[in-house]
Amino acid sequence: xxxxxxxxxxxxxxxxxxxxxxxxxxxxxxxxxxxxxxxxxxxxxxxxxxxxxxxxxxxxxxxxxxxxxxxxxxxxxxxxxxxxxxxxxxxxxxxxxxxxxxxxxxxxxxxxxxxxxxxxxxxxxxxxxxxxxxxxxxxxxxxxxxxxxxxxxxxxxxxxxxxxxxxxxxxxxxxxxxxxxxxxxxxxxxxxxxxxxxxxxxxxxxxxxxxxxxxx
Amino acid sequence: xxxxxxxxxxxxxxxxxxxxxxxxxxxxxxxxxxxxxxxxxxxxxxxxxxxxxxxxxxxxxxxxxxxxxxxxxxxxxxxxxxxxxxxxxxxxxxxxxxxxxxxxxxxxxxxxxxxxxxxxxxxxxxxxxxxxxxxxxxxxxxxxxxxxxxxxxxxxxxxxxxxxxxxxxxxxxxxxxxxxxxxxxxxxxxxxxxxxxxxxxxxxxxxxxxxxxxxx
Numbered sequence: 001x002x003x004x005x006x007x008x009x010x011x012x013x014x015x016x017x018x019x020x021x022x023x024x025x026x027x028x029x030x031x032x033x034x035x036x037x038x039x040x041x042x043x044x045x046x047x048x049x050x051x052x053x054x055x056x057x058x059x060x061x062x063x064x065x066x067x068x069x070x071x072x073x074x075x076x077x078x079x080x081x082x083x084x085x086x087x088x089x090x091x092x093x094x095x096x097x098x099x100x101x102x103x104x105x106x107x108x109x110x111x112x113x114x115x116x117x118x119x120x121x122x123x124x125x126x127x128x129x130x131x132x133x134x135x136x137x138x139x140x141x142x143x144x145x146x147x148x149x150x151x152x153x154x155x156x157x158x159x160x161x162x163x164x165x166x167x168x169x170x171x172x173x174x175x176x177x178x179x180x181x182x183x184x185x186x187x188x189x190x191x192x193x194x195x196x197x198x199x200x201x202x203x204x205x206x207x208x209x210x211x212x213x214x215x216x
Numbered sequence: 217x218x219x220x221x222x223x224x225x226x227x228x229x230x231x232x233x234x235x236x237x238x239x240x241x242x243x244x245x246x247x248x249x250x251x252x253x254x255x256x257x258x259x260x261x262x263x264x265x266x267x268x269x270x271x272x273x274x275x276x277x278x279x280x281x282x283x284x285x286x287x288x289x290x291x292x293x294x295x296x297x298x299x300x301x302x303x304x305x306x307x308x309x310x311x312x313x314x315x316x317x318x319x320x321x322x323x324x325x326x327x328x329x330x331x332x333x334x335x336x337x338x339x340x341x342x343x344x345x346x347x348x349x350x351x352x353x354x355x356x357x358x359x360x361x362x363x364x365x366x367x368x369x370x371x372x373x374x375x376x377x378x379x380x381x382x383x384x385x386x387x388x389x390x391x392x393x394x395x396x397x398x399x400x401x402x403x404x405x406x407x408x409x410x411x412x413x414x415x416x417x418x419x420x421x422x423x424x425x426x427x428x429x430x431x432x
Contacts, residue, residue: 013334013336014336017386017388017389020387020388021386021387021388024387024388025387047386047387048385048413049385049411049413050385050386050387050390050409050410050411050412051267051411083303083304084300084303084304084414084415084418086303087299087300087302087303088299088300088414118229120229120230169264169265169266169415170233170237170263170266171236171237171240171241171263171266172233172236172237172240173233174266193266194266195265195266195267196266197264197265197413197415198300198304198414198415199300199385199413199414199415202300
């Protein structure tokens with residue numbers, strides 16, 4: 001094909017770029033109270049957002065890292081709230097243990113049911129996930145309503161997540177949904193405030209799967 | 217299916233959430249120098265990031281909004297640097313005018329060629345796009361190397377983008393690539409600094425397609 005030329009640009013390789021970025025992040029972040037493993041997540045979130053304020057706003061349930069690694073290593077699925085989260089998550093590392101990434105929000109039955117109940121597809125997709133994905137890692141980067149529904153289902157004993165990565169972004173209900181998550185006694189990773197988003201959810205899950213792989 | 221229940225959660229509808237968010241953004245942002253149409257983009261970027269600093273860092277080439285609307289209304293494709301950008305962009309509004317969203321980074325020939333030249337897939341994908349997508353909107357949310365390559369191709373007359381949405385995120389080359397873009401005399405939308413990302417690229421293109429639609 002004619003886009004093939006011999007011109008080789010003077011850029012470093014992706015792996016080198018990532019290593020250099022991680023060094024800069026460690027240096028600029030300075031002191032913090034995260035454990036070594038939690039810091040791997042914080043670092044990757046800052047790498048994905050270039051936002052130290054966002055990185056420093058991350059909060060970990062004491063059991064979050066262990067639970068996340070265990071879910072991945074036992075092949076539990078990751079449930080993404082939206083497709084942007086699904087496509088961003090690195091699949092080969094999950095597949096090694098039998099895991100995959102699922103997203104229900106555009107399923108025909110979910111869309112129908114949301115219409116019938118005049119509610120959001122995000123909510124109905126979480127109800128469907130709760131039935132089909134026991135022990136999953138829920139990666140919610142977009143929809144506060146999805147996170148609030150998941151919290152409700154956990155309280156009622158109808159959802160049993162392995163880990164909740166609850167980092168929706170936005171002005172209406174996002175910060176509030178995360179405050180509710182902080183009160184829940186299940187493993188979670190979340191952040192304080194309005195910020196968050198798909199890249200934060202993706203970076204968190206990818207950091208966890210790297211930690212899972214590191215254990216051999 | 218048994219995830220169907222009569223329980224209707226007390227949440228507002230997505231449309232209402234968006235409208236309320238946009239009101240909050242307008243109020244909190246306060247004074248600014250953006251035109252009414254540029255502000256639609258800024259507003260949607262803040263909506264997607266909850267980050268006013270990021271919103272205020274957006275810079276528009278004077279011809280950017282007109283060029284973006286024209287590209288969409290004449291059915292030019294959108295070229296996304298990564299799949300996260302591709303899946304986030306609203307397709308039906310583009311399809312109305314014959315447009316679509318393309319991503320080349322995982323094409324077999326792109327991967328082969330990147331390996332052969334020992335360079336990044338991002339760079340090679342932009343070379344392929346330049347051959348296949350004349351007049352396209354380039355939506356680059358992730359890879360500074362993609363943006364730098366696009367700038368090089370424009371300078372050499374080998375790429376003719378309709379609009380460059382150049383908002384890569386990161387610590388190595390992201391801010392620098394955007395500074396290079398600012399010097400280019402083609403329509404662009406970019407921002408100052410390290411921040412950016414897929415949701416920023418997505419929000420920008422979606423705002424433009426809404427503006428295109430508004431023109432009837």
